[in-house]
Amino acid sequence: MEMEQPVINIGIMGVGNIGTGVARILLTERELLASRSGIRFNLKTVVDTDWERERGIDFTGVKIGTDVAEIINDPEIDIVIETIGGYEPAFTYVMQALASGKHIITANKALLATRGRELFSQARAHGVDILFEASVGGGIPVIMGLREGLVANRILGLYGIVNGTSNYILSRMHQDNMEFDEALREAQAKGFAEADPTLDINGVDAAHKLAILASLASGGLVDFKLIPVEGITGVTSLDINYAKSFGYVIKLLAICRFTGGKADLRVHPTLIPQEHLLAAVNNELNAVFITGDLVGNTMFYGPGAGQNPTASAVVSDIVDMARNLLARPRTMAGGEGFSGFSLNPEKDIPLLPLDEVTNRFYLRLYTLDQPGILAKISGVLGANKISISSVVQLETHGEKDFVPIVLLTHEAPEHALNKALTELREFAFIRPNILRLRLFHA
Amino acid sequence: MEMEQPVINIGIMGVGNIGTGVARILLTERELLASRSGIRFNLKTVVDTDWERERGIDFTGVKIGTDVAEIINDPEIDIVIETIGGYEPAFTYVMQALASGKHIITANKALLATRGRELFSQARAHGVDILFEASVGGGIPVIMGLREGLVANRILGLYGIVNGTSNYILSRMHQDNMEFDEALREAQAKGFAEADPTLDINGVDAAHKLAILASLASGGLVDFKLIPVEGITGVTSLDINYAKSFGYVIKLLAICRFTGGKADLRVHPTLIPQEHLLAAVNNELNAVFITGDLVGNTMFYGPGAGQNPTASAVVSDIVDMARNLLARPRTMAGGEGFSGFSLNPEKDIPLLPLDEVTNRFYLRLYTLDQPGILAKISGVLGANKISISSVVQLETHGEKDFVPIVLLTHEAPEHALNKALTELREFAFIRPNILRLRLFHA
Numbered sequence: 001m002e003m004e005q006p007v008i009n010i011g012i013m014g015v016g017n018i019g020t021g022v023a024r025i026l027l028t029e030r031e032l033l034a035s036r037s038g039i040r041f042n043l044k045t046v047v048d049t050d051w052e053r054e055r056g057i058d059f060t061g062v063k064i065g066t067d068v069a070e071i072i073n074d075p076e077i078d079i080v081i082e083t084i085g086g087y088e089p090a091f092t093y094v095m096q097a098l099a100s101g102k103h104i105i106t107a108n109k110a111l112l113a114t115r116g117r118e119l120f121s122q123a124r125a126h127g128v129d130i131l132f133e134a135s136v137g138g139g140i141p142v143i144m145g146l147r148e149g150l151v152a153n154r155i156l157g158l159y160g161i162v163n164g165t166s167n168y169i170l171s172r173m174h175q176d177n178m179e180f181d182e183a184l185r186e187a188q189a190k191g192f193a194e195a196d197p198t199l200d201i202n203g204v205d206a207a208h209k210l211a212i213l214a215s216l217a218s219g220g221l222v223d224f225k226l227i228p229v230e231g232i233t234g235v236t237s238l239d240i241n242y243a244k245s246f247g248y249v250i251k252l253l254a255i256c257r258f259t260g261g262k263a264d265l266r267v268h269p270t271l272i273p274q275e276h277l278l279a280a281v282n283n284e285l286n287a288v289f290i291t292g293d294l295v296g297n298t299m300f301y302g303p304g305a306g307q308n309p310t311a312s313a314v315v316s317d318i319v320d321m322a323r324n325l326l327a328r329p330r331t332m333a334g335g336e337g338f339s340g341f342s343l344n345p346e347k348d349i350p351l352l353p354l355d356e357v358t359n360r361f362y363l364r365l366y367t368l369d370q371p372g373i374l375a376k377i378s379g380v381l382g383a384n385k386i387s388i389s390s391v392v393q394l395e396t397h398g399e400k401d402f403v404p405i406v407l408l409t410h411e412a413p414e415h416a417l418n419k420a421l422t423e424l425r426e427f428a429f430i431r432p433n434i435l436r437l438r439l440f441h442a
Numbered sequence: 443m444e445m446e447q448p449v450i451n452i453g454i455m456g457v458g459n460i461g462t463g464v465a466r467i468l469l470t471e472r473e474l475l476a477s478r479s480g481i482r483f484n485l486k487t488v489v490d491t492d493w494e495r496e497r498g499i500d501f502t503g504v505k506i507g508t509d510v511a512e513i514i515n516d517p518e519i520d521i522v523i524e525t526i527g528g529y530e531p532a533f534t535y536v537m538q539a540l541a542s543g544k545h546i547i548t549a550n551k552a553l554l555a556t557r558g559r560e561l562f563s564q565a566r567a568h569g570v571d572i573l574f575e576a577s578v579g580g581g582i583p584v585i586m587g588l589r590e591g592l593v594a595n596r597i598l599g600l601y602g603i604v605n606g607t608s609n610y611i612l613s614r615m616h617q618d619n620m621e622f623d624e625a626l627r628e629a630q631a632k633g634f635a636e637a638d639p640t641l642d643i644n645g646v647d648a649a650h651k652l653a654i655l656a657s658l659a660s661g662g663l664v665d666f667k668l669i670p671v672e673g674i675t676g677v678t679s680l681d682i683n684y685a686k687s688f689g690y691v692i693k694l695l696a697i698c699r700f701t702g703g704k705a706d707l708r709v710h711p712t713l714i715p716q717e718h719l720l721a722a723v724n725n726e727l728n729a730v731f732i733t734g735d736l737v738g739n740t741m742f743y744g745p746g747a748g749q750n751p752t753a754s755a756v757v758s759d760i761v762d763m764a765r766n767l768l769a770r771p772r773t774m775a776g777g778e779g780f781s782g783f784s785l786n787p788e789k790d791i792p793l794l795p796l797d798e799v800t801n802r803f804y805l806r807l808y809t810l811d812q813p814g815i816l817a818k819i820s821g822v823l824g825a826n827k828i829s830i831s832s833v834v835q836l837e838t839h840g841e842k843d844f845v846p847i848v849l850l851t852h853e854a855p856e857h858a859l860n861k862a863l864t865e866l867r868e869f870a871f872i873r874p875n876i877l878r879l880r881l882f883h884a
Binding site for chain 1: 467471474475477478479575581582583586587590591592593594595596661719722723727734736737738739740741742743744745748750751753754755757758761762765766
């Protein structure tokens with residue numbers, strides 16, 4: 001205990017919101033981290049283009065620079081934190097740092113999801129690690145839980161509420177009967193949504209995170225561009241209330257299921273039974289529900305964003321990385337494999353085409369209030385071998401002569417439902433803007 | 443990648459339900475674990491007193507013995523799994539194994555909670571580790587989540603549903619209006635309760651797990667014997683329904699809060715607001731809700747028992763341990779400190795006496811149906827500076843002339859409530875068997 005502890009030198013590229021949080025923890029909790037890890041973490045260099053802004057940190061003893069070369073070319077630095085964000089110059093800098101033998105820790109899910117193959121191939125080529133706990137679920141140790149905690153398991157399914165903005169909006173709509181726009185404005189006012197919330201509400205951010213989780217769970221690399229994505233913008237308070245009346249809560253869900261060697265990956269608004277634990281994950285909070293062949297069902301819950309939670313996750317990666325680093329000379333394990341589940345850039349994961357997926361569906365149509373219409377609708381569905389499990393036709397909601405009809409179907413293949421929808425849209429008495437949602441199934 | 447991988451030799455003491463599960467994973471998932479960890483795990487020796495029983499495992503290549511010395515004295519064995527259970531001979535064997543330089547992995551919460559000081563002092567003295575993921579929350583990687591995932595956090599509070607038997611009974615009482623005995627019989631029939639459920643329903647098992655979690659969270663060692671414990675045997679369906687009418691769900695909660703350098707530790711049935719995520723943790727499942735200064739609120743959920751979930755946790759410890767072991771020569775960190783939160787046998791954690799704790803209370807009294815009684819009751823409470831937040835007096839439930847009255851109080855110190863209860867019991871019109879429960883507060 002009294003003996004000398006190994007020292008790990010750290011550089012931070014990009015001292016913005018998250019980078020500042022990481023720096024503060026490394027500087028103010030030095031002793032705590034040393035006592036808990038047996039390792040001394042020395043923040044040696046921080047690099048950013050803007051040093052005008054006050055960050056409220058005493059950087060005494062830390063080298064402050066404006067050129068990432070001061071980190072990338074420093075042979076003393078073992079671990080490099082990328083908290084620049086975005087695609088460039090972050091990608092170029094990380095590739096350079098990997099090439100010069102630095103281990104990388106990043107929270108940059110967009111970068112990992114879109115350039116993962118190049119990044120992890122580069123890491124392998126140079127025998128270094130990339131860790132990314134903070135890239136999914138903010139402060140929730142879900143990647144560690146998956147990689148290390150469930151290391152003995154084959155992952156059967158993974159269901160994530162991983163976008164705080166969408167979850168906040170849907171929660172307020174569900175709890176307080178808000179309309180989408182009102183809930184979005186409130187989310188922005190409270191800092192749970194950005195000025196431009198596009199990537200959050202259209203599901204792309206959730207798909208970035210799904211690509212990362214699915215790659216880990218499959219031990220390969222998932223091509224983000226192939227993931228079918230639907231956002232929450234089409235969901236109205238009317239749908240929330242219909243779902244409620246059926247006993248469901250609507251959540252934006254990132255889904256990963258493995259069937260017959262293929263991965264069924266999707267991001268879309270999903271009707272979750274109100275008694276399921278995921279239905280109780282509200283407001284800006286995140287959760288990932290993971291089913292393993294040995295462990296069964298587990299769930300990891302917590303804050304999906306924020307300076308301190310995200311920095312907490314980055315620092316846990318630093319400690320974890322340092323252990324690998326100190327162990328490395330004694331093992332032959334290359335790169336990220338050592339931490340448990342490995343993300344293999346050379347192994348493509350074949351995706352199950354959405355058309356072949358079977359789901360239960362929620363359909364909301366606006367039709368003229370005429371007799372015999374339900375018969376025609378169920379006729380079309382029946383002709384496509386889709387059977388209806390429940391129907392509700394409420395009062396018109398100021399829709400003039402068009403009234404909403406909502407159907408829940410039994411299990412049916414996506415291609416059959418798409419065909420039925422095309423046929424239904426041809427009816428003059430049905431408005432073409434039919435909303436199709438999907439029901440949760442494990 | 444193609445280079446030779448380090449080999450870790452493992453011995454299992456006690457091949458019962460859990461030990462068999464661990465052996466099966468090590469033997470059938472050799473390649474999976476090697477590919478994920480970069481380490482080859484070799485199950486070298488298994489020891490048990492009974493080899494008549496069929497375990498459904500092909501032990502080819504594994505040394506089968508009846509004397510733990512075959513493991514403890516084997517210089518090739520690095521990691522010893524203790525899955526004997528109970529106090530003796532498990533304690534003696536583990537102490538011997540530690541003395542001979544073996545690293546220990548155990549699921550034995552009773553042993554850790556009651557003999558932790560001796561075990562961890564022995565581990566320190568011999569520079570080895572004890573890991574125990576499976577001792578709390580079965581397959582849930584909550585200890586890893588706490589030690590490593592939240593390594594940068596100071597833990598503010600920890601709230602665990604960690605006894606599956608109690609949670610199953612209370613869930614069935616809540617969901618289906620069952621009486622305690624009926625729910626217990628069902629739990630036993632379904633294998634969620636043992637023939638003798640005493641240690642589960644009286645809260646002792648939950649207290650064992652709390653002692654372990656609180657020791658980790660405090661970085662010291664908590665004396666299990668000092669933890670105030672109340673079980674669920676006093677809770678009736680009447681109380682479940684009263685709680686429901688107030689908007690609460692009753693759960694057996696293991697509580698750890700840190701206030702003013704002291705630990706407020708308790709196990710008791712607790713009224714949890716129905717909108718809190720812990721209230722949605724039902725049946726035999728477990729969850730630990732952890733509040734950290736940086737991360738905020740997180741929750742880890744999953745199966746708290748069972749062969750495969752528990753074995754899954756033990757194997758995750760094996761992989762984690764192997765990393766420490768391979769790293770050890772490069773670091774000066776002794777023992778368990780290396781994994782993050784350390785459990786320090788030399789550091790006592792002072793407990794906040796229950797008398798000094800402030801809580802909101804649920805009180806259920808049976809009184810004669812006479813006028814002015816509520817005035818007398820509130821008079822006694824008021825005289826002890828306890829104010830009432832709500833009262834319900836329902837119809838008598840076949841209690842002859844005694845009717846149940848239920849009160850919820852505002853925050854009050856335990857000592858004040860105890861004094862009031864003593865005074866209330868002196869009234870002839872009140873049955874002495876007053877039930878006192880506590881409300882959840884973070």
